[in-house]
Amino acid sequence: MSNLNRRSFLSLALGALLAGGLVVGCNSGGGTDNANKGPEAPAGAEGNKATGDTIKVGLVASLNGDLRPWGLDSDKGVKVAVDEINKAGGINGKKIELMVEDSNSSPEQGKSATEKLISQGAVVVLGEVASGITAQMANACTEKGVPIVAIGATRDDITDIGPNVFRVCYQDRLQGPVMAKFAFDELGLRNVALMTDKKQPYSTGLSGSFRAYFEKMGGKIIDEQFYESGQTQFNAQLTNLKAKNPDGIFLSGYFNEVGPIVKQADQVGLKNVKYMGGDGWDSKEILATGGKAIEGSFFCNHYNDKEDRPEVKSFLEKFQAMHGGLPGTTMGALAFDAAAVVIDALKRCPSDDVSSKTLAAALHETDGFRGVSGDITFKGHGGNPPKRALVVELTKDGQVFRKAYEVTDFPDL
């Protein structure tokens, strides 16, 4: 029927093969072969080796989609670091060739981008800012034996994916307890409610770690309300919360929703309540969306651009010079750190053998690297450097540094 017959079937099968063959033809590069691979970690995953007079470094960033603001910042941050080393003559005479790919804020496109970078010879992959995408990328990198340095993926289990998964940010494992401790000890809060963005793995993870530590300290989590990013009205959740008499509310989501939530909480009639959150709050805009109600709230951050450490100052100057403006979010700094820590490790690689393998080894040896967001040490810590976490207060003039916590402040973690 409808013009279908035997021949069309064959032509179809041929067409399919042809389509496949075309792609094969376009992309035939010298990758390693591990199709039909079993579940175990690959034995022959050797990663890439730098050849010629450049060292290829890949970056996956959300240049499109929901995470675009963070993606653009991480793109800029990495470029500052790469530009700096290349202007200084590169590493042992080899320039860094930065290859940027878009993840379109989606995990599977992030993975495609990663595989593309690896197939093009990247010895290391940088990114992403979101844990969900990073997890996919880490899977791909682990299979190929290429190290990955995550920028802002704070979810705890990301680094469990493989031995060469690194990150330059702290973990939710720390971030939650930091805020819990701060709430309990410094703010004197005892009855705290949570509001969690169910669509964001980041938010659910952070709420969980906050809850666990706060309860461990003797505080009470009196309620947890849920929403999804993209929603705009939260009166229903807040009305519920008000009836529970919280003295503090921990908002683990991103600032897009946090601002309006706090604003609406004021309208619902929540008074004298302290609002707290994680690094997802980090943005200048939260003051505009949260209005007066959000002033005097606290959240956990990686660094503060008003710190007078030399690293911060010089980073901000370089960023300003290159991009004509300051980074909108912390991701600029973290991305710079991710690139800088890789550059630092590349310098320690044997100059005749710059490869994924030697780089991973060098990364593991990183000890006390002075990053913009604080010292980074992988040595003895796997991919999770013991980073400090800052508690900052939102005032009408912006973020004001209030208290810093070290990992050592939490011996019970």
Added chain:
Amino acid sequence: MDLTHSLLGAVDFGLLPQQVVNGILLGSIYALIALGYTMVYGVLRLINFAHGEVFMLGAYVSLFVAWGLGFGPGPVSPDQTSNWVNLVIMLVASMGVCAAVGMFIEFFAYRPMRNQPRIASLITAIGVSLLLQYAGALFLPNSPPVPIREEVNPYRANVLDVPLKPKSADLLAQTKQAQVALDEAERTLKDTVAAEGIKSEFDLSPEGKKVRDARNAARTKATVTQNAYDQSGLSLRIPYGQLIMFLTSIGLMLILRHVVMNTAPGRAMRAVSLDYDSASLMGVNVGRIITLTFAIGSALAGAGAMMNATFLGTPLTTFFGMQPGVKAFVAAVLGGIGNIPGAVLGGLLMGIAETLVVWVGYGDYKDAIAFVILILVLLFRPGGLLGSAKVEKV
């Protein structure tokens, strides 16, 4: 199903009236956007997937107008004040630009497809929607997402308090007392901080910490008494913004209904929606009527966008139209798509349903409930609540 939260344990029936009010206010946003959807669908039978993006553009227009009015991205001087005139300017600009954009999209993307199967226009609509999202992201400020400054809307923070049952006078006194005590404690703490010569209350000496603990205790007490006072009576809190949105959607519904029922273009719209070819044979300028419909529908999206952006302060990205767009479409179908009061009814119903789901403690299923209700309603009334399922002539 996740049974971690027990159903009835979390329910506080005292909150029900407030939650229903919340639901109505939430629904009025859906209703406002759904009106535009239903207009376009009613006349053209086209699911205008780009409606959400027109809504998004409307919000950006409001943003730019707000910037132009002096409420720019930079710091705003404290004496910079706004009034309703500014809001009207934003509203008119937003509606106007959206109407233009709607007509533009109709002309370039939908008109050429008019004699094609409807699914083809649907795909074009999806294409337009993607294009506006991604192309918008290149040119419009969205990194980081930008909100409209709250200062531009002086009514945003206001709340209408409708007392149903008076609150306890005793508790009021206690609350005031607690607040005074808290203020006192804050002052003491401030003095202590100044005396110790440190930057903030978080670097206090052990003695100073005691002062702070006292302040914390006072704050907790103030919170508790305040809440007790609030809960001693029964009053409905209605934010001005949402109230205005509610009244606007009802008003627009009445106006639209009047236009569609009692005016010449309205009659033409109905004629086109009933039978396209006959209408054109009867001398209706179908092209113009469709353009007009798109203009009105898009202008409504513009109105909704302006209110959403200024009253709720949602930060804008070029992707933020998608979700309200889909929700509004569901509301329109729920009420009976093509039916103007149906769109409002559907929107309000969805708002109430979503709110009640949150009320019983299932906020994580909030976005699903709209669809569950939709499916149930359509199973029993395939034409939606107020719509009539078309009986096909055989």
Added chain:
Amino acid sequence: MSLLQLEGATIRFGGLVAVNNVSFSVEKGDLFGLIGPNGAGKTTCFNLITGVYKPTSGSIKFRGSELSGTPPNKVAQLGIARTFQNIRLFQSLTVLENVVVAAYLRHRVALPSALLYLPSAIAETERLKAEAMRLLEVLDLDRRAQVRSADLPYGMQRRLEIARAMATKPELLLLDEPAAGMNPQESDDLLLTVRQIRENFAMTVLLIEHDMRFVMNLCEKIVVLDHGIEIAQGPPETIRNHPKVIEAYLGEAV
């Protein structure tokens, strides 16, 4: 026992009684006409018989068993096939495919074997196609078998509708204005064809028609409806002179 028997069949749409207490019976082998002015409820009658609508009250019996409430496809399986007033062909299918759809009713091979393209399914397809081709020959459409049905000229589309209905091998064939829009020549041809069908396929035919000449020449029994009410019944001669019928038609003309 009559082949088809309507007893007090009634259907209301809201306030409108489209068919009001209509009773008539069609015997096996009849060439039965159903006439009346526009809006008399003729097509609604067809829709009641074929299960498109369920009667509000009254009964419709086919070979003695109740039809009302039976879904259209079951009615077709029981042996009643129809054509449509406003042609409803499967437009993007070919002429042959249109007929095979109807013949598929009597297929003997289950779906899985078709999905696997087993020989049984191929043979079955060939059988149904051959069957359909024979019907197309009867209606003189065989040379157009591979044409998209939407591309056929109007008269042929009407004939294809009949061929398609016949492919279900019905005992009772309902024709809804088969001659509508045809010129006198075409309509005469059709008349012969319908007679031929009845002879060769032993079918009973119930038809709605506006063309009085056509009905009077063809039908042996006629029922007249007006405003949903049955106003006359009998052989063509009786109907021709029936005062109520004349009034109904003349009234319409004025």
Added chain:
Amino acid sequence: MYWPVRLASILAAVGGCFLLDALARGVDDYARRLIVLAGIWVILSVSLNLINGITGQFSIGHAAFWQVGAYTAGYLSVTFHGKWGIDGLPWMILMMALGALMAAVAGLIVGLPSLRLRGDYLAIVTLGFGEIIRIVVQNQKPLGEAYGMNVQPKFQTVWLVWLMAIVCIAVCRNLLRTAHGLPFLAVREDEVAAGAMGVNVTQVKVTAFLIGSAFAGVAGALLAHYEGFISPQMFKMEQSFIILTMVVLGGTGSITGATIAAVALFYLPERLRDAPPVTGAALLGGLIGTIVAVVLVKRTVDRFHGPKIGAATRYIGSVVAGIVLSLALGAGFGMIPKLASQSFEAEKLRMVIFAGVLIILMLIRPQGILGTNEFSLDWVKSLLRKRKAVEA
């Protein structure tokens, strides 16, 4: 002649898949991944084509079935793998079967309302169902909530994916080749007439949903075990739209069209990764030039009925005019310093180009690449014949 041809084509299909697999071993992982994902998209597109194109049921929630399949297979693998004493290919086959089964159950649940609903109402119900599934999954602790879940064991082969794609294509094609497919087409064309001809409309619709969703379930199982990781993000609403777009773009009801469109639409954004950066001036100029070219081509399509040669010249003329205009405008806008200095990386543009191509294709060829035709030698021949006839 039946069995020899049949066996030969089966062998050709299986052999072709292994050949592809062998070829894919020679390329890098990125290219291989694209080949695999393209296969998965082909399954999705062809299976939705059965529901949407062939049976005419307007479903825009296909990603939901995909998700059900993926999570079923993923969860079962994580929980039970290694406990039932099977591994490797048999396990994978089991997972595909179970994923298909669960997706078919979901298809049944969605198919049932379709008995009462038509067109846009059905569309919104399927869309809603997709969202419900996503939200329910997102709230399940055992399924990893919003984060998703790691799936072990991985099963990463090219041949299996493409074999399933071919099976899916073959099933749909077999259906259409026999008389059994006609009732499906009849339901699409006219439900009332189909019912009157004895077609059990209910059964046909539900069958279409069952088969279509089962294949989407297979695609889900394949994806879960290929990626080794699944998350609700991967099955969001936009994915359903993309699948739908593939079907419509390929030509409603055309299996080959769905296949070609799936491969093309999947590769397009990936290919665009390599496009060079453009300046603001060039972008603006190109945009206007493209619009003009499209309007001109569209005008020819709609209004020009002369000989083919004339049409062809007009097409070429339109495109040339578009290119010349974009170059001229690009140079013109280049005078404006702000536009000249602003550079857009292709990475940031690719989704815009994707959307643009989509709109342009629909405007120029709304019936889809292949219309309702299948791609075959006969079709090409008939096309050529028609063309000759017109020219003569």
